[in-house]
Amino acid sequence: MKKLLLLTIILIFSLQVNAQEESSWWVFGDGAAVEFTPNPQNRSSLPFVAASGLDTDEGVGAISDEQGNLLFFTDGSTVWNRNGNIMPNGTGLFGNFSSTQSAIVVKAPETPDVYFVFTVGDFSTGLAYSRIEMNLNGGLGDVVAGIKNIILIDSSAEKVAATIKTGSNNAYVMTFAESNATAASPGSGDYNALFTWEVRGIPGAGISFVFPSPIPQSSNSNLGWFPVTNGSSGSENGMLRISPDGTKIAIANHNFGTASPGNGCYLYEFNPANGQFGGNGLQLDTGTVYGVEFSASSQYLYHDISTAYSGPARKDLVQYDLCDPANIISSKNTFSTVNNESRGTLQLGRDGNIYVARFDQPWLGRIENSETATPTYNATAVDISPGLGKQGLPVFIQSNFQSFFTVSDQCQGDATDFQLACLPQVAASMWDFGDGNTLSVTGPGVVQNTYATAGTYTVSVTVTNVSGDVRDFTQDITIYENGIVDPIDTTLLDYCDDDNSGSEIIDLTQFTADVLGTQDAATFDISYHPTMTDAEMDTNPLPDNYDVSVGTIQVWVRISNNISPVDDGCSAVASFDLTVSTTPSVSNIPDFELCDDASEDGIEDFDLADYLPVIENAAGNPTDVAYTIHTTQMDADTGMNPIDLTVPYTSTSANDVVYIRLQNVNDADCFGTGILNLTVFARPAITAPADIEVCDDAPLDGSGDFDLDGLITTINPTGMNNVTFHNSLNDADSGVGALPSPYTVSGNEEIFVRSETPAGCYNTTSFMITVLAAPSIGNAPDLTNICDDSVDLNQNLFDLSVQDAIILNGNNPADFTITYYTTDADAQAGVNSLPLSYIVPFQAGVTSDLLFARLEDNTTGCFNTSQFTIIFERCEIIFPEGFSPNNDGINDTFSIPGLAEQYNNFNLKVFNRNGSVIYETSASNYQEFAGIPNTGLNAGDGLLPTGVYFYVIQYNDVDIEDTASWVYINY
Template sequence: MDGKKLLSFFQTCLHSFMKVWQNAFLCLFFSCLSLSYAQEIGPVWYFGNNAGLDFNSGVPVVLTNGALVSDEGCATLTDANGQIMFYTNGNTVWNKDHVVMDNGTGLFGNVSSAQGVVIVQRPGSNTIFYVFTVDTQPVDAGYKGLRYSEVDMTLDSGLGAVTSNKNIFIATAIGEMLTIVRHSNGTDRWVAAVGYPDNKIYATLITAAGVNTTPVVSDGGPALSNYGWMGAMKVSPDGTKLAHSHLFSGVQLSDFDPATGLADNYITLTTDSMYGVEFSPSGKLLYTSSYTSSTINQYNLEAADIAASAINISPGNQIHDGGGLQLATDGKIYFCRYNLLDALDVINSPDVLGITCNYQINALYLGGKTINSGLPAATQVQKMTAVIMADKFCLSDATEFSLSSVVDANSVTWNFGDGNFSNEVNPTHVYASIGTYTVSASFTIGGVPQTLFKTIEILEMPTATQPPDMTACGDENGQAVFDLSTQRTTILGPLQLVDFSVGFYTSLEDAKAGVNFITEQYTNTSNPQTIYARVSPDAGICHAITSFILNVVRKPVLIMPDAFAFCQNSSVTITAPAGFSAYVWSTGATSQSIVVSKAGSYTITVYQVSGGITCEAVKTITVTEAAKPEITYIEINDWTDNKNSIVVTVSGSGNYEYSINGINYQTSPVFNGLLPGKYTVYVNDINNCGTDKQEVVVLMYPRFFTPNGDGKNEVWTIKAAFFEPNMKIHIFDRYGKLIYSFNGSEPGWNGEYNGHRLPSTDYWFLVERSDGREHKGHFSMIR
């Protein structure tokens, strides 16, 4: 409701009540909180660093005359005409002349307390108000807790003053969030707070007798982590839900009983670090803002799984952390991004599900003033009033109308602004043409006739032309990559791409909400699969949806070897598998087989026609010419008992396999762990293009011998020496004297020199092999 219509409503009420004192019905405007039971929004905001907004005209007008400075919490009181009475940041109270109120300093709130101050009118009084404050950081020494101070507007010639009832204690260990809930009797009030770290809900009752300083305590959620005292709390428009957000402790949503002040049945929506929270005007949607980014999530409170319904409605690439969220009189939700920015973001249609709620960055410039984290919040009106709620504003849609509060309106007369009327309580209406319409709802509250007005705009509905289905060749899993962008021109039809966009979705629900869009280079997840296309104007909320089907035809599977080989002066026949519609070789041949006599790469493409589409498979085959192997060198690493090895070097261009017994072959030319002895090395071409072989001898010597006449180890010689009969072995004593020489075919040395037995000691040897290699070592003779 805009300011003029709000004033008209109150003037009618005042006339019906015989012109009682002008301030009998007041708008209370509270910092960072949302009100319940019939909810009105305060028309004047003072917040941040001397920032201000006036919504009395129906649109926000920037104010720069405020004296208030606050990082977060603040509250403003206005009268029935939308004129300010006083405002506060929780430490100081200013009167309507922007001068500090008598006794208006030293309140125990804190400018850094997120939702640290609210104002409540004492029921039955037109002059007494209570300023509730909560300090910041309940873990700090000197923390002052939840308190209230009394303001009497009859003092100081009607400018008001804080009385001696100042900073009255209520509770300690309370977080930085306060909100006001209307009692179910329609008169009394609850001030709800959140305990830290127990996350209990503390509900303080305010009646005509004053403030009951013994709160009603109930469970609000799991225990809070460090810094969980920071955040916000809001109440749904019907007063039955409490939502509270916390740094590093997520968001909880609870049922609330406005008759008893008890909360129960809490659920945790997220465990991410959150700061702001706000209900949509209808109470069907909830918004939360992240503390560590500028992300805003929207929750559908009518969803079966509320937590899973979260939709990120904010654009990316924002560099500031998130701050408070607040619903205003114009039906929009405003959002401040920390820190010291000079403009507010806005959610233009907060009752619209999905990204079409129309989030706008830097939508409202503050006239050079700045804001940190905290926004002012909803205002509570002492009379239960209503506002017109409307949804669906696209031509050909049935626009839905209702009243937002608990007004007992059994008889409502609706004027849709186009010459059509309805007496239904919650009517729908289809407009015949686009344009701006002023809708009115006339009803009676307490015997007083009321008429509410709301201006709506009916927007043109775009068209979405259904494109043909898409068919593609896919893999054995029935998946393929589709270029959805090729459908865009058909879908738009006569619409211009510069004015409209096309988004693609896997479900109708996502398409309607405009969430979870898919990329235009899309791989299907089922076969067949229906894709939904949403046509949206670049400016506006109306959209049209069409659909088409993705079909995948399985590509032919071409299973054949990657490589072939042929022997020198020969050829090889390459045959592709049977059963395909056509064959095309890189040679130009179209037969199933080709004969190849030249090394190189050859490509075979097979085609299969199915379902009206031709799919293909391609394979590249390598053909090599194999040559007979020739052993050019064998490296022998011997003179150990069982760790000897040989490495075979081969010339030739074939693929070879190796063996040292002619039976067991391997692809490696290296043989390890060999015992001393004679081996025949075989190298075989795997395409049967020839074999080469060569003998090698692996040698070793005994470390000692025992020529003592027992018939064991009587002679020392080189192991496997007999395989090299031309080998020369020389024995020396420790002084280098030649003792004995023999060749590979002889038995060895018996431990004597010129017929005399030599003593037990170490002896040295020199081996001269037939290929010129030499080896030296020593051994022991033991008698």
């Protein structure tokens, strides 16, 4: 079934399906490994990888069995079995860890469990092979001692490649070497020749071997080598690669660090039917090319251009389209530039992507969309940590990855797409889809076929290119069974929230059998998801024990074929509703309480219907719940004999009990019960307070403030009830219009009291409050301070008693008390009264203040207040006419009593007869004149001569006239 979210999926299939599994495991670099199943997953933490000690700088070979289980791997010098242990006789092979392609493993054509490991060393070591038999050493394999390091050519570049011979199980193995090199001689000169050897098998005889002589090249007088462009000195570095269809050869010469670096990449032809090389050698690039690889369809060629052996450098990734031989160079596409990256091999994977080795990185890079003209590079495609990549990746027989055409969506019942390689060159194609359907197509294009049943089909196509070339291709494809979501038994979809937690744990796996129906449980995976998108994308799977909240939710189920390599798993999705009903429970229902009426018989009528919201709230307001009330627990448990809630229910005593049943309307098995107490409370006792008298306070309006709250303890000694005060009995009975405290009372007023219990039962009483009149008080006139011989000029003295008669205002002084205060607050409170002889320190610039009088009735305690002003006047200053600064303690200074005390801004200057200032002082730093000048020519020279001196006092006040006079100094 096609997913609603459209995906573009390209799957690569090989003619030899089993051969793909042999490339499942890659072991490489420093303890790194991945497994293609079919997509690479990080397996570098498996014990055998870490234990093997593998740390190869460049080339490596690996092989898996036909089921994809790892058999062994090698760095060209040492062979490790699948457990990471060195095979017997598995050391000392002629490869080298620092060889670009140190080893390739070729399965023996006709001998089961036998493999040939072909090795090339670094620099001058040639191509050799060794035989491994897996039935030895308990099935872990041995390197056969007698067939180890068999030299085919004594010198070659660090390059080796292999492909399957057309129409057989035999293989061709090839390398790049000196044309005059042989099995016994390393030859000389630059590398300038291609050699290939055949790995042969005798069908039916179970015999496989490597033919020792290279295939004679008819184009070169049947010599065993094919001439190619000379590789410059050091051209042993870089890969040799054959296309998956076996028709093209690419030689990469890195040569970094040599006198003539570069030499680039060359493209030649090969005939996989007879082992013949061809072509004049198309030079694709002249730079330092190391890694090279073909796409699975052989349409595209990729290589790197890397400027460094290791460490930070620049690496370009380049693509060529090989479909049109005349325009290969012009099709060059540098699609990625990677900085801080060194050289590395490129290797095609089972998934059709091309992987890139990254030196000392915990990642494999990946060229994606490699079968298109717009490839992309993902530098961190596969996490291989804790392993590290180096320069090399395993080398495999390239024909294992051959694809004649690409296929997408191989699910039963879906339209499967087929697309030929080099599509622009296709003029016509005739398809046989292997299921009885055929299709003839003119021109290029994607063709489709829908397979009704799953299985393996042999698809054949005859392709006519625009050049008139006609070719036949045959490829096996697998169509996978599509999943079907069978309906789920609806009786499994309703649940109760048994513990009232708000959710229920539901085992989703119980639905799996219904979803599968008759489908094979080993073939199909079932998963559950919260949304349709999650189900389609196979993301956010729900846990098996899924915590479902109360209510109805939609769950999406996905069934997918687990043996399908298709990303969507040949899947189907559907949904079902899970309902979790509340299993109602209720406890601690608040008692339904009523107050007894005047009959005080403890029996009342209860409106149970009106009380249902309280019961619902106690139950947590569960959804989809119905309530009934019963007189017995048995009736509540069985749902029998519910009380009629349309009429009041009369209790049988002051403490009655009824029983609540809570029934979930969605599920008859979901119910709970609870107890409701019906209580009738007696009216509370109440104590009436004594009548109260309160004085009229200011303003004298016949009213007074009364602290009602002070009576609560008298009315309610236990403090259990709520006490309020009211103007009327009706308000007290209704509990409305509560009076504030303090409360203003006018004249005589009856106050009504309500005492209410926490249960809402109440009683009332009343008392009287009378407001007593305050005495009348007179308004005293202003009062001026006293200036006489007894007055200290630093003070203002007032005799307050002179105001008493006016304050009494005609009242009998024997019945009243008069006191005076500095603030109205003190006067109102009757605290901090003043003495009748009131002294205020002199304050310069202050001329008046207020005092407050309090007249209190000695009988009632009621009082009244008034205020008057006290006025501060300056006392007259007497200026002395002389002084004698002879230090006898008598009249030693020019002292002016009251000057500094009464004036705060004056200046005093003293002049001699010549009018010169000889002394200065001011209020801010006043010093009495002692006959010694402090200014002028004689400042500080000692006492002035006897005589008359003049002075001026400037008060610096517009309202006060300055003083000018004289003073006589005598000794």
